[in-house]
Amino acid sequence: MEDHETSGLGATASPLGEPLLTATGKRVVDRDTEAQLPPYRSAGASFSRACLNLTNAVSGVGVLAMPYAVSRGGWLSLALFALVGAVCYYTGTLIARCMRADGSVATYPDVGQLAFGAAGRRTVALFMYVELYLVAVSFLVLEGDNLDKLFPGAGVELLAGYRLRGKQLYIVLAGAVVLPTTWLKNLGVLAYVSALGLVASAALTVSLVWAGVSESGFRGSGNVLNLAGLPTSLGLYFVCFAGHAVFPTIYSSMKNRERFSQVLLFSSALCSLNYGLTAVLGYLIYGDDVRSQVTLNLPSGRLYTKIAIVMTLINPLTKYALLVAPITA
Template sequence: MPYAVSQGGWLSLVLFVLVGAVCYYTGTLIERCMRADPSAIASYPDIGQFAFGSYGRRAIAFFMYVELYLVAISFLVLEGDNLDKLFPGASFDLLMGYRMQGKQLFIALAAAVVLPTTWLKDLSVLAYVSAIGLVTSAVLTASLVWAGVAETGFHRPTNVLNLSGLPTSLGLYFVCFTGHAIYPTIYSSMRNNKHFSKVLLISSVLCGLNYGLTAVLGYMIYGDDVESQVTLNLPAGKLYSQVAIVMTLINPLAKYALLAAPITAAIEEKFSLPAGSGPARVAISTAVVVSTAVVAATVPFFGYLMSFIGSFLSVMATVIFPCLCFLKIYKAEGIRRTEIAAIAGIMMIGVFVAITGTYTSLQQIIRTF
């Protein structure tokens, strides 16, 4: 978030609020799509099936799984960068004189740690660890305050608006609210799903406040020199730096298996393998972990990867698909003209961000090789 503000300038935070509002509204569209036929719709791909048949299901499933795969990669990149910051200069000698060191070494270690968790049949234990995210987010923000007060102080960067950096900022802002793929699962699991929109509103506001506070604090401390991960700016050896980095490391290790599980299940289904088969699950999940580790070791820049995920994949899942499915499902019943106009405007924003953000992030990734 601090990096996103450094790219787009202070005024880009207005767009952050707009993105949050848009994602909340498209979340309510998913809820309304779920209500169209609760017996037939239980997942996001089911909405695509209900609206557009098998083609809709395949399209939504494709973007879902690719997004999950890239987020899994970003988790390993996050681990590698921050562990390298925590333990600089670490290396390990392998056979035939090959040496692993720095970021690549820690990516491999992180992959080795999460690998056994992907073999589990029941991931419900790991799901509880998600609650730790509430604590880690608060502690990370507190660490930034500590860094500003004890070390560098707070400043007022003069970057008010940078049009060339807005595509990157918008892509990162969309990543903040890209939970739409699991909204149908949450909706179906609620005791009283009539309160879904209220839960979504409260969650969006709380997340927005947390993201916004982190963005302002990080940018006021480090200005335009802020790294794509603000923890990389924290001075080495300081207690608050170590606390912040450790907090940043916890969630990816626990949540990686939750991301890999749908990918593994989809591959099993694709090749008609027995669901939950031990050897098949172990082999497929191991291949997923190894492949993400290899890609993570070659990804040059965390911020550009996240911007690509937000611009291309998250925009499709959070903006384009909910709008298209809602219009298709409720077209026959009639939709108010004002709502059609609002949806059309939202889709135009989504298309703009998808095109400009994807082009910019891919260009930046290619340049850094």
């Protein structure tokens, strides 16, 4: 009995000391602690739906800047991209370990409290909520800017002679379109919206390939390494994997939380493949002439350009509900 109690106290004293892998290569999971985790609203998202949500959360409009990132740092900067992806995957597994360490941990601020106490909780919550709020606002502004370029001069008369026009009108319309997705309390259902976002990302890459084959072709050259541009490349690579704030939400929504690491691995590999393919193709097509967003290089009036622009509009809307989920919770 004493040995059992001593063992239990030791496990409680250092819950974060668990190894990521045992000697046999199997992950250590405390099933009792796992079962105590409070679900995010309605837990029960399957493995495939969790993969859709997590992949959609990670894969964002940062893909448009990948060719520019390679042009700034050169081909060898892709090694930094691989390193950043590996680091972000590892830190994602650390988040899962933190959530397994204590049955009360269900959000990112809970992780902050577990690590640094009440001050840590307040600090993490402040930065996380501000970041998610600003990203959500930037998505609406992005929609307004792009739609105003596609359909300039639009306007509508409201009551009391007030008129909405241009970007303001499109921001309001984008908000109206995205609002129903924020009512989906179950992340299993929200996975269908995430699937649309992944289709949009894939269509964007296909449009880029289409442009290269039918227009300028592939140059097959470029800088091997540009040390002066590496900081820019590194910053853009980190932006591509900046989805950690919603990891606890997706983890808590899963039916089988033990498989979160597999979900994270699958999503990271899929996003890395899409990012890397877009980076290589964009740089091969446009070389050092590639612009900060590769869609700006596409010639106007072409069908693939229109598809790329529409996919760029759809992509942020499919991520909006995932981003605001921690705030609304």
